[in-house]
Amino acid sequence: MSSDEGETVHRGSYLLYPDDVSSDTMWPKDTDLAVLVLNEPIPQHNHELFSSMWERATHRICIDGGANQLYDFARSLIPHAIVGDLDSLLPHVKSYYNDRNCVVQKYDDQDSTDFMKGLAYLDSKLEHQSNNCVTVVFGGLGGRLDHTLHTLK
Numbered sequence: 572m573s574s575d576e577g578e579t580v581h582r583g584s585y586l587l588y589p590d591d592v593s594s595d596t597m598w599p600k601d602t603d604l605a606v607l608v609l610n611e612p613i614p615q616h617n618h619e620l621f622s623s624m625w626e627r628a629t630h631r632i633c634i635d636g637g638a639n640q641l642y643d644f645a646r647s648l649i650p651h652a653i654v655g656d657l658d659s660l661l662p663h664v665k666s667y668y669n670d671r672n673c674v675v676q677k678y679d680d681q682d683s684t685d686f687m688k689g690l691a692y693l694d695s696k697l698e699h700q701s702n703n704c705v706t707v708v709f710g711g712l713g714g715r716l717d718h719t720l721h722t723l724k
Contacts, residue, residue, distance in 0.1 A: 578666070603629040603704040607689055610636030610659055611710030613644040626706055629698060634689040635659045637710060638668060652676055654686035654692045669695070 606628040612640045613621055625631060625648050633641050633650045636659030641648055646667070652674040653660060665675060687707075697704055 577685045585609075593682050595701045601702060603700065603702045605630035605632065605693055605704050607686075607693070607706060608637035608641050608650070609686060609708065610634065610640060613640055613709055615644070616644070621709065630693060630704070632689055633668075635685040639664050640710065642667065649673055652692060654678065656681065656688070659682045659685075664716035678719060 587695060604624065604627050605634050608626045622645070631648075633653045634655070634658055635655030638650065638658065641659050642661075642664045649668065649671045650673050650720060653668060654663070654676045655678060657665070657675070657677045658660075660675075669675060678691075680688070683691075688697045690706075693704075693706070
C-alpha cells in the first residue's frame, strides 16, 4: 500500500515519499534517505530492517524523546542530530550522544510539534541539495493521540 502520505512499515512507522519517487523504487542509490525516530519504542523484531535503513541513511535524526528510544534500542547507532524542544530527552541520553559528536538542536517554539521541528531541521539540511530524499519515520503512529493526528495531517 502506498500513497503520497506514506506506506506502513510497522505499526508506528511509515514512509514519506517525494512526489517524483515511486514506492516501488524504495530508495535508489541516487536518492538520499532520511531516518527520523520519534518517541515510540522501536520494536526489536524490526532490528534488521531498522539497522539497514539506519546504515543507508544520509540523515539520521532523533526527534526529542526519540533519542531515548534509539538509546534503548541499540546504543551503537548514533544520530547526526537530536531536535525538538527537548522536554522528553533524558539527561544521560543527551550526555551520551553529546560525547559522540551528535548535534543537539533545541527549538523553543511551542507553536509546532517536535515532529514539525524535525522536518524543518531536515529541510534546512536539504535546501542546497539536488538529490531527492525519501524520509522514513519510526514511531509516528500509535502513541499519543494528538501526535498521531498531527502526523496524519
